[in-house]
Amino acid sequence: MESISVLMTCPPVHPYLVEALEKRFTLHKLDSVPDKPQFLSSHRDSIRAVVGNAAAGADAELIDQLPKLEIVSSYSVGLDKIDLAKCKEKGIRVTNTPDVLTDDVADLALGLMLAVLRRLCESDRYVRSGLWKKGDYKLTTKFSGKTVGIIGLGRIGMAIAQRAEAFSCPISYFSRSQKPGINYKYHPSVVDLAANCDILVVACALTPETRHIINREVIDALGPKGVLINIGRGPHVDEAELVSALVEGRLGGAGLDVFQDEPNVPEELFKLENVVLLPHVGSGTVETRQAMADLVVGNLEAHFLNKPLLTPVV
Amino acid sequence: MGSPAADEDLPQVLLIRNPPAFTIDGEEQFTSAKFRFLKAFESTLPPHDFLAARAQSVRAMLASGGAVVDASVLQFLPELRLIVTTTAGLNQLDLPECRRRGIRIANAGDVYSADVADCAVGLLIDVLRKISACNRYVKQGFWASKGDYPLGSKLRGKRIGIVGLGRIGYQVAKRLEAFGCSIAYNSRKAKPGVSYPFYQEVQELAAKSDALILCCGLTEQTRHMINKEVLAALGKDGVIVNIARGGVIDEKEMVRCLMEGEIAGAGLDVFENEPDAPKELMELDNVVMSPHCAVFTRESLLDVARLVVGNLEAFFSNEPLLSEYEDD
Numbered sequence: 001m002e003s004i005s006v007l008m009t010c011p012p013v014h015p016y017l018v019e020a021l022e023k024r025f026t027l028h029k030l031d032s033v034p035d036k037p038q039f040l041s042s043h044r045d046s047i048r049a050v051v052g053n054a055a056a057g058a059d060a061e062l063i064d065q066l067p068k069l070e071i072v073s074s075y076s077v078g079l080d081k082i083d084l085a086k087c088k089e090k091g092i093r094v095t096n097t098p099d100v101l102t103d104d105v106a107d108l109a110l111g112l113m114l115a116v117l118r119r120l121c122e123s124d125r126y127v128r129s130g131l132w133k134k135g136d137y138k139l140t141t142k143f144s145g146k147t148v149g150i151i152g153l154g155r156i157g158m159a160i161a162q163r164a165e166a167f168s169c170p171i172s173y174f175s176r177s178q179k180p181g182i183n184y185k186y187h188p189s190v191v192d193l194a195a196n197c198d199i200l201v202v203a204c205a206l207t208p209e210t211r212h213i214i215n216r217e218v219i220d221a222l223g224p225k226g227v228l229i230n231i232g233r234g235p236h237v238d239e240a241e242l243v244s245a246l247v248e249g250r251l252g253g254a255g256l257d258v259f260q261d262e263p264n265v266p267e268e269l270f271k272l273e274n275v276v277l278l279p280h281v282g283s284g285t286v287e288t289r290q291a292m293a294d295l296v297v298g299n300l301e302a303h304f305l306n307k308p309l310l311t312p313v314v
Numbered sequence: 315m316g317s318p319a320a321d322e323d324l325p326q327v328l329l330i331r332n333p334p335a336f337t338i339d340g341e342e343q344f345t346s347a348k349f350r351f352l353k354a355f356e357s358t359l360p361p362h363d364f365l366a367a368r369a370q371s372v373r374a375m376l377a378s379g380g381a382v383v384d385a386s387v388l389q390f391l392p393e394l395r396l397i398v399t400t401t402a403g404l405n406q407l408d409l410p411e412c413r414r415r416g417i418r419i420a421n422a423g424d425v426y427s428a429d430v431a432d433c434a435v436g437l438l439i440d441v442l443r444k445i446s447a448c449n450r451y452v453k454q455g456f457w458a459s460k461g462d463y464p465l466g467s468k469l470r471g472k473r474i475g476i477v478g479l480g481r482i483g484y485q486v487a488k489r490l491e492a493f494g495c496s497i498a499y500n501s502r503k504a505k506p507g508v509s510y511p512f513y514q515e516v517q518e519l520a521a522k523s524d525a526l527i528l529c530c531g532l533t534e535q536t537r538h539m540i541n542k543e544v545l546a547a548l549g550k551d552g553v554i555v556n557i558a559r560g561g562v563i564d565e566k567e568m569v570r571c572l573m574e575g576e577i578a579g580a581g582l583d584v585f586e587n588e589p590d591a592p593k594e595l596m597e598l599d600n601v602v603m604s605p606h607c608a609v610f611t612r613e614s615l616l617d618v619a620r621l622v623v624g625n626l627e628a629f630f631s632n633e634p635l636l637s638e639y640e641d642d
């Protein structure tokens with residue numbers, strides 16, 4: 001299989017994945033190519049697979065430039081960077097990395113809730129700066145028992161719900177449709193959900209319909225005591241509205257793992273003690289990234305050996 | 315409150331020091347129509363002189379964590395029959411001396427347990443997933459300039475060793491089970507009806523754990539229980555979380571282990587010499603610290619004030635206490 005050309009469209013920041021691909025295929029890293037149009041044009045007849053991630057995948061323009069493309073294997077569960085319709089149209093297979101990262105993302109959501117409500121990062125800073133010698137840190141807000149509202153009750157949303165229940169948190173949710181057999185309280189709109197919960201978590205897929213699902217109206221409904229947790233995608237949130245709400249105190253707090261234009265994060269948020277900012281580490285454990293890489297490689301191998309794909313989307 | 319004349323008939327409750335959050339947002343939280351406070355700290359007399367002069371007939375006392383109550387204090391309180399604490403821990407009281415004198419104790423019961431358990435879980439997730447370190451990283455602008463932060467470690471499948479499976483330890487266990495962790499524990503003795511594996515020796519628990527969470531009281535037996543041998547058994551991939559008391563750990567040894575990479579990280583709410591935390595820890599990214607504030611949420615302090623008042627009112631009405639502490 002070493003002669004099969006695979007194009008990595010995302011930055012090659014995952015050594016285990018890069019090594020595993022280089023061992024089996026001829027790997028091209030688009031990120032390190034100085035003249036991308038020239039590269040694509042000269043390799044148009046050899047590239048048979050694309051590996052992408054949350055940052056970059058395969059949009060319509062790229063797909064059009066790779067007539068021999070057979071499969072897009074994403075090192076992510078999110079598919080927002082892949083033109084799925086175009087892949088379907090052209091018979092290009094698409095795979096992602098579901099299930100293996102569900103725990104890590106859910107764990108991080110809970111970690112962010114605790115960090116924001118209990119001011120864990122700020123109180124760590126308080127100790128490091130020597131301020132404790134001057135007096136106690138201020139009172140924080142109890143997490144157990146707070147109502148958690150989840151947007152999107154898929155694998156990750158359910159995993160978050162199940163963990164929050166262990167803290168006696170009542171769970172409510174919004175989804176495209178009410179889920180049968182689920183005991184959590186369904187709200188028919190995101191605004192309604194936001195108005196009736198203490199902590200609102202974005203856990204749905206990013207699609208044209210869910211872009212800016214967190215807008216001014218939702219932020220107002222969540223209110224000055226409410227907390228927003230985003231472990232979905234940056235574009236789920238109208239970032240400018242979120243920043244002004246936080247700066248002006250109209251929203252109680254936020255825990256954010258994803259942003260509109262990663263790795264750029266609005267600097268107005270840096271000094272806010274009720275905001276915790278993470279560099280898109282939802283699946284960021286050694287164990288999970290390895291499992292994700294194994295799925296990417298395993299899917300590619302299966303495809304080129306004419307075996308059933310491990311985690312096909314299209 | 316009633317008129318001054320009626321107030322004087324009310325039984326007195328001795329208050330040596332002002333408890334934390336005696337007032338929250340300007341409102342006094344421990345008020346009752348059934349008793350009044352005798353505030354030693356408001357007097358110009360030295361404490362023991364005040365007690366000798368004014369506290370002879372006092373039957374009840376409210377003690378917060380900072381108020382040490384030992385024989386030297388109790389000698390001035392011959393009528394004392396009840397100590398109510400605002401704390402769950404009782405290491406500030408000389409318990410054998412209280413028992414000898416027939417003094418009953420009511421503590422904070424289960425009021426803080428959820429908050430302390432939440433803090434323990436929050437610290438563990440923070441250490442394993444590097445939340446505080448990443449937050450610092452992003453807020454210094456490093457994500458854009460330096461790239462991704464190093465990866466953390468997964469929670470599911472981690473073996474958690476709970477040291478002290480009391481109310482707080484049990485709540486920690488219940489929470490971490492939901493994250494797919496497995497639980498084992500050490501306690502003075504095995505708890506009936508508990509299915510988690512029990513280890514009589516902390517060192518053995520440490521050897522079989524990926525993370526140790528300290529939830530026990532500080533006593534003669536538990537002082538420096540987490541020592542060189544236990545930390546070595548925990549090992550270079552092991553994490554320690556302490557929401558109990560600083561004195562349970564040999565702090566100097568733990569600091570050395572962290573500096574030399576002999577354990578992987580620590581989440582610490584308590585220290586041996588508060589408010590001083592070891593300066594060596596201040597530069598470490600694999601350590602998360604908090605200023606002994608696991609119980610300090612608005613909700614818990616309101617709840618404990620209600621519980622304290624409830625206990626005192628029950629005592630003065632000869633009713634059962636709400637949260638009487640029994641040695642087991």
